[in-house]
Amino acid sequence: NAGVMQNPRHLVRRRGQEARLRCSPVKGHSHVYWYRQLPEEGLKFMVYLQKENIIDESGMPKERFSAEFPKEGPSILRIQQVVRGDSAAYFCASSPERRELFFGEGSRLTVL
């Protein structure tokens, strides 16, 4: 069974560009979570989605950030007009029952 797949693993953007991060959950998992991790820090919750629905986006900045989990295809975390402070590792996790989470290897965003 494939685990959570994230791509790209590394992404470099200039300030003002858009970043799109993709996440394919474990097959059969309908719950997807996005977390952000800054160097030497823990994981900060951003958003929790089920198929086609955002359940909890309390950790996501109100501007420039959006997430979706369409009926078909991967979940997407989109960051518009990136700034240097957006540089971080973004982790996606999936869960079968909204309990233990299984994480991908992360997408590392660097904003120049």
Add this chain to the structure above:
Amino acid sequence: QKEVEQDPGPLSVPEGAIVSLNCTYSNSAFQYFMWYRQYSRKGPELLMYTYSSGNKEDGRFTAQVDKSSKYISLFIRDSQPSDSATYLCAMSDNKLIFGAGTRLAVHP
């Protein structure tokens, strides 16, 4: 006050030592408790998952939950250099909240 407090370490121990990692929390609504291990530049890997107060053992790892004291622990017996990683506690009511992580180094 953070919802989940975890000593960031770093913790350095000799091979074979018993390691104790701890977290405290403030939200009595937390029902599920987990420990994750994260190697450098990798994703977190689920180590232990517990629901109720008490102990759960898996090989060299033992997880302990004390809901009355809002305190959880992870013990690693006979620690190995391959255990060197960052250990993150996490707990959940609707979403998983993580501690800051404790960096552990086991030296031969």
